[in-house]
Amino acid sequence: MMKIISILILMLFKPSKLMFLLCMLIIMFLFLSxxxxxxxxxxxxxxxxxxxxxxxxLISLSVFIMILMVMSSMSNIxxxxxxxxxxxxxxxxxxxxxxxFSTSNIIMFYIMFEASLIPTFMLILGWGNQPERSQxxxxxxxxxxxxxxxLLVAFLIWSNNLSSTNMHIMYLYNSYWVTSxxxxxxxxxxxxxxxxxxxxxxxxxxxxVEAPVxxxxxxxxxxxxxxxxxxxxxxxxMSNMLLNLTPMLMSWSLTGGAMIAVFCVFQTDIKLLxxxxxxxxxxxxxxxxxxxxxxxxxxxxxxxxxxxxCSSGLFCIANMSYERMNTRSLFIMKGLQTxxxxxxxxxxxxxTSNMAAPPSLNLLGEMNSITxxxxxxxxxxLLLAMLVFLAAAYSLFLFSQTQHGKLPSxxxxxxxxxxxxxxxxxxxxxxxNLLIMNxxxxxxxxxxxxx
Numbered sequence: 122m123m124k125i126i127s128i129l130i131l132m133l134f135k136p137s138k139l140m141f142l143l144c145m146l147i148i149m150f151l152f153l154s155x156x157x158x159x160x161x162x163x164x165x166x167x168x169x170x171x172x173x174x175x176x177x178x179l180i181s182l183s184v185f186i187m188i189l190m191v192m193s194s195m196s197n198i199x200x201x202x203x204x205x206x207x208x209x210x211x212x213x214x215x216x217x218x219x220x221x222f223s224t225s226n227i228i229m230f231y232i233m234f235e236a237s238l239i240p241t242f243m244l245i246l247g248w249g250n251q252p253e254r255s256q257x258x259x260x261x262x263x264x265x266x267x268x269x270x271x272l273l274v275a276f277l278i279w280s281n282n283l284s285s286t287n288m289h290i291m292y293l294y295n296s297y298w299v300t301s302x303x304x305x306x307x308x309x310x311x312x313x314x315x316x317x318x319x320x321x322x323x324x325x326x327x328x329x330v331e332a333p334v335x336x337x338x339x340x341x342x343x344x345x346x347x348x349x350x351x352x353x354x355x356x357x358x359m360s361n362m363l364l365n366l367t368p369m370l371m372s373w374s375l376t377g378g379a380m381i382a383v384f385c386v387f388q389t390d391i392k393l394l395x396x397x398x399x400x401x402x403x404x405x406x407x408x409x410x411x412x413x414x415x416x417x418x419x420x421x422x423x424x425x426x427x428x429x430x431c432s433s434g435l436f437c438i439a440n441m442s443y444e445r446m447n448t449r450s451l452f453i454m455k456g457l458q459t460x461x462x463x464x465x466x467x468x469x470x471x472x473t474s475n476m477a478a479p480p481s482l483n484l485l486g487e488m489n490s491i492t493x494x495x496x497x498x499x500x501x502x503l504l505l506a507m508l509v510f511l512a513a514a515y516s517l518f519l520f521s522q523t524q525h526g527k528l529p530s531x532x533x534x535x536x537x538x539x540x541x542x543x544x545x546x547x548x549x550x551x552x553x554n555l556l557i558m559n560x561x562x563x564x565x566x567x568x569x570x571x572x
Contacts, residue, residue, distance in 0.1 A: 315348030319377020378404025420489025434549030455526030
């Protein structure tokens with residue numbers, strides 16, 4: 122891990138062109154592929170850095186999605202003009218993410234957890250398409266920073282009482298019953314904004330709509346996983362504090378996810394629809410985690426990895442259509458099947474993966490999560506049925522609206538997809554559907570307090 126971070130820091134001092142950044146990221150990913158998880162799941166690289174199945178899978182996802190971000194941004198004129206600054210931003214963002222996913226120090230975790238917002242904010246502000254991008258960036262900063270400030274106070278109190286900042290011994294902290302609900306609320310609230318959950322998700326659609334394609338891909342694929350990663354790490358150590366709040370939090374998560382799924386069916390902006398579908402998927406992640414079961418936690422892990430590939434691919438293919446038609450409206454973006462029939466197949470493959478059709482990893486994740494939630498209580502049946510049905514409804518709605526119908530009269534012919542675009546989309550879809558063949562590579566082997 123130290124070698125990877127060292128390579129990234131060296132890249133910050135001499136970033137040249139996007140192709141150089143792409144080559145370096147590919148070398149890093151090849152280097153990571155040799156670091157298969159160890160038999161002892163948790164492996165200590167350094168006194169403050171470690172890796173296990175959870176952190177290793179998210180680090181690999183981060184590097185892979187960063188490669189695809191560079192590939193998808195090569196057609197953007199603004200990115201090409203300012204490729205030096207763009208490369209520096211992506212490299213600094215990747216450094217923050219790798220340290221966040223591999224540190225065992227809760228203060229360092231909090232610092233890097235929040236520091237990842239700065240490059241993302243600069244991506245939205247510097248390469249966004251609309252004048253409203255500054256407002257969207259401020260929404261994102263205010264929501265996430267304000268929600269996580271109480272978390273810093275909690276971390277400082279816990280580390281002071283335990284005389285250690287190591288997150289692996291946090292379960293030793295004994296809270297009085299009066300304050301345990303307060304600690305649980307602070308913990309859940311900070312991570313649910315990043316996840317995000319309904320009612321604290323309002324920053325996400327604004328940030329996605331105004332962000333460039335690279336910003337949307339990293340937001341959907343990685344930054345939403347920071348909240349899930351934080352919950353996975355902390356919930357196993359604070360389960361005794363969360364038991365009283367679990368029914369309320371489960372109801373909030375599932376009801377909010379079902380409401381957002383209903384909103385998705387009525388959206389007309391293609392990026393807004395994909396962004397809101399992420400909120401609906403993440404509600405199942407939070408609900409699965411709150412069951413404190415092997416099935417729920419593994420289901421959450423599978424959904425996070427699968428959603429990272431699927432949502433990033435949808436934003437990527439939506440941007441390719443936007444570059445050709447200069448609109449994100451589903452009322453205008455019609456008839457792509459007649460002009461780009463081969464691209465229709467990729468639209469179909471990604472939309473069906475988004476609705477958790479086989480053989481995508483999303484299917485395995487939802488099967489695990491639904492089993493855990495239904496075992497926890499049968500009263501979740503109606504909400505789970507709504508989530509599954511509406512996911513299919515808005516995914517098929519997105520596919521049918523964009524592919525069928527009649528092209529606008531001014532756009533009788535559209536340029537075909539290039540080899541770079543094909544490769545970018547296939548590299549999203551292939552891992553998403555191959556990982557289900559070997560889920561053990563990202564499966565969490567759970568024993569008490571090992572997350």
